[in-house]
Amino acid sequence: MSPTPSAPTRDRLRIAIQKKGRLADPARALLTACGLSWRESRDKLFCFGESLPVDLLLVRDDDIPGLIADGVCDLGIVGFNELDEQAKARRQIGLADAYQPLRALPFGECRLMLGIPEEWEWSGVQMLQGKRIATSYPAILTAWLAERGIAAEVVELSGSVEIAPRLGTADLIADLVSSGATLRANQLKPVEVLMDSTAVLAGPVEELTDIRAGLIAMLLRRLDGITATREQKLLMFDAAEQALPAISALLPAGSELIRLPGNGVTLRLQAMCQTGLSWQQLEEIERAGGSNLMVLAVEKSLA
Ligand code: PRP
Numbered sequence: 101m102s103p104t105p106s107a108p109t110r111d112r113l114r115i116a117i118q119k120k121g122r123l124a125d126p127a128r129a130l131l132t133a134c135g136l137s138w139r140e141s142r143d144k145l146f147c148f149g150e151s152l153p154v155d156l157l158l159v160r161d162d163d164i165p166g167l168i169a170d171g172v173c174d175l176g177i178v179g180f181n182e183l184d185e186q187a188k189a190r191r192q193i194g195l196a197d198a199y200q201p202l203r204a205l206p207f208g209e210c211r212l213m214l215g216i217p218e219e220w221e222w223s224g225v226q227m228l229q230g231k232r233i234a235t236s237y238p239a240i241l242t243a244w245l246a247e248r249g250i251a252a253e254v255v256e257l258s259g260s261v262e263i264a265p266r267l268g269t270a271d272l273i274a275d276l277v278s279s280g281a282t283l284r285a286n287q288l289k290p291v292e293v294l295m296d297s298t299a300v301l302a303g304p305v306e307e308l309t310d311i312r313a314g315l316i317a318m319l320l321r322r323l324d325g326i327t328a329t330r331e332q333k334l335l336m337f338d339a340a341e342q343a344l345p346a347i348s349a350l351l352p353a354g355s356e357l358i359r360l361p362g363n364g365v366t367l368r369l370q371a372m373c374q375t376g377l378s379w380q381q382l383e384e385i386e387r388a389g390g391s392n393l394m395v396l397a398v399e400k401s402l403a
């Protein structure tokens with residue numbers, strides 16, 4: 101018996117992100133906010149990490165799950181819709197899970213929806229019996245139809261799904277909807293949500309054991325710090341002791357109130373708020389006796 105081949109070790113982490121498209125810029129911005137920087141290659145398909153040994157591979161989003169499965173990349177930023185489609189497709193042919201979402205990211209929100217011709221009257225999923233549905237998400241759609249006991253034909257298309265009904269190659273579609281403009285432009289209307297999606301950071305199911313494991317852990321810590329502090333605000337203000345109960349009640353739930361050393365009668369206070377503060381909230385705090393209000397954005401916190 102030959103020994104089980106072990107995964108190749110590497111001393112640099114490789115992250116796949118979309119080269120062009122709606123996830124490309126936010127993915128890069130997020131990684132930059134995590135302290136990563138790169139020296140770009142001329143063809144810009146590979147970016148060599150400068151601040152840390154973390155390189156980028158710029159690819160088509162559809163290729164990202166496969167790159168992780170094959171171990172070519174260690175992490176990827178991809179829509180959950182794409183990751184789940186390919187995970188379901190693998191399971192349907194009996195392959196083991198090879199990647200998993202590690203974190204949901206705050207961009208790339210969209211929904212996988214059924215779109216029907218505008219002139220149709222939607223009367224529920226039963227009307228899908230015997231219909232032809234065009235989609236780039238055949239595995240998700242097939243599973244969704246099966247769960248509902250619907251026998252419909254899944255027409256797999258890799259692009260331009262929304263024109264299929266007009267071309268007569270399908271009766272309706274299942275496609276991503278963000279603003280809804282694409283559906284409207286093609287005289288279709290959204291009727292049913294198959295899946296809510298957002299961008300995710302995906303990684304392998306099997307944990308890495310070499311130096312890359314530490315790099316991933318650090319990246320996740322920094323990511324969590326960024327998402328946790330995105331909305332956090334520090335409010336500083338002066339108030340008399342007796343105004344505190346009323347002011348506390350006006351602060352966002354979970355705010356932490358701290359007394360700073362002051363001059364006696366008027367207290368100097370600071371409140372760490374987990375969410376942003378509206379102008380109206382600030383005015384109410386003033387009416388309740390707060391003065392010298394100052395709101396500071398919390399940029400980063402090291403956990
Ligand atoms: C999706 C989808 C539609 C469009 C919908 O494509 O296939 O074409 O977005 O957006 P709208 O509701 O705002 O008009 P996407 O940009 O995600 O590219 P891809 O599916 O080819 O990766």
Ligand code: ZN
Pocket residue numbers: 160161162
């Ligand atoms: Zn795509």
